[in-house]
Amino acid sequence: MPQAIRVGTRGSALALTQTTxxxxxxxxxxxxxxxxVRVRTEGDILKGSLSQIGGTGVFVAALRDALLESRCELAVHSLKDLPTLPAPGLTVASVPARADVRDALCARDGLTLATLPDGATVGTGSPRRAAQLRSAxxxxxxxxxxxxxxxxxxRVTGLVDGAPGDLDxxxxxxxxxxxxxxxxAITEYIDPAVMLPAPGQGALAVECRIDDADASLRKALESYDDAETRLAVTAERAVLLxxxxxCAAPIGAFASVAGGSLTLEAVVCSLxxxxxxxRTHSAGTVDNVGAAELGMALAEELLAAGAAGIAPLKS
Incomplete structure (x- = not known):
């Protein structure tokens, strides 16, 4: 029997589903x-808003420690939770094909963003979503x-088993x-024209040690990597970098590949x-280096337009 691959995961239902x-x-x-291998992270323990407890990177550090300490060979992250700077000794070896990138409204009585009455209470843990909700x-x-x-x-009134809830x-x-x-539970998929997703939203990252020498595992990770998804998220994350x-800044970014062209759109919001x-930029056929350059160029355009003056950008 070949040796089992130990895969690190958070213990939430979503993390376990994704990792499995x-x-x-x-x-x-x-x-x-x-x-x-279940790993409890700071984000699972600490209370308070993500901005108060250190941003979404708090969901990652313990998993990375487990990798570096050889308690597992792989760790699976929601890519939008992954800090933009790589961890020494680790690499994102695979980015599988992305799921739906959009944000979703889950409202009482089948309401949509347009039909929610003024004064309705909408909950979110994301400054990016909150800012774009307030704008729309x-x-x-x-x-x-x-x-x-x-x-x-x-917490949404009537959405789960007729529960009273405290949110609309x-x-x-x-x-x-x-x-x-x-x-x-979804009453509306929010169009990215209204709410740009977080960089990397809908994508997963499979991280491993750089010096892991197992050839069969390396080959499997390479096969599982989706080239178009990696291009897109590389451009989006370069904007953040x-x-x-x-990760918790009020910034949205979404890149897509069509007809050999990579198109990237990004937004910076006041809270x-x-x-x-x-702003939006496009580039012809590019590799991952070109995708990163596209993201950096768009970020520079946002800064030139005054992004640093309207949003808390320092990580």
Whole structure:
């Protein structure tokens, strides 16, 4: 029996679902069994908003420690949670094909962003979502929330088993809801023209040690990597890196590949949603280096337009 691949994961339902899917695919490609290694991160322990406890990087550090300490061979992250700077000794060896990039509104009574009444209370843990919600619908009461997917859905009046709830709606990543089979809770997929997603949203990252010499595992990871998804997220994350912004900054970015061209759109928002700077760049056939250059160029254009004056950018 070949040695099992130990795959590190957070313990939430979404993390376990994502990691199991990744592990099954890599096991199939490598011909080796797998076992999940549950790791509790700071983000699972600490309370308060993400900006207060250090941004979404708090979901990553403990998994990276587990890799470096050889408690697992792989770690699976939501790519939007991954800091833009690489960790010494580690590499993102695979970025599988991306799921839905959009944000999703889950509201009482089937309401949409346009039909929510003024004064309705909408919950989100993301400054990016909050700012774009306030811009699109200034009359809404946007509040900060924490908790896993089911906890957040349960706070919406009547959305889960007729529960009373204390919110009219929440906004979550569509990809997570779809992976958990919670698509019935979605009352609207929010168009990126209204709400640009977080850089890397909908994508997963499979991280491993740089010096891991297992040939079958390396080959499996290379096969599992999706070239178009990697190009897109490389461009999006380069925007964050060049802006020196953390994962929880009020910044959206979305890149897509079509007809051999890479198109990247990004937005920087003030936290109150009153000011937004949005720009788009395209490039012809590019590799990952070219994708990163595209993202850096767009970030420089955002800075030239005054992005640093309207949003907290320092990570």
């Amino acid at each position: 899917t990744v592990a099954e695919n890599i096991a199939g490609l490598s011909g080796r069994p797998y076992e999940l 619908r200034p009359g809404l009461n946007v509040v900060d929330i924490r908790g896993n997917v089911d906890t957040r859905l349960g 709606a929440v906004v979550l990543a569509a990809a997570g809801l779809l992976r958990l089979g919670r698509q019935a 060049q802006l020196e912004a953390g 109150d949603g009153r000011t937004m700077i949005r």
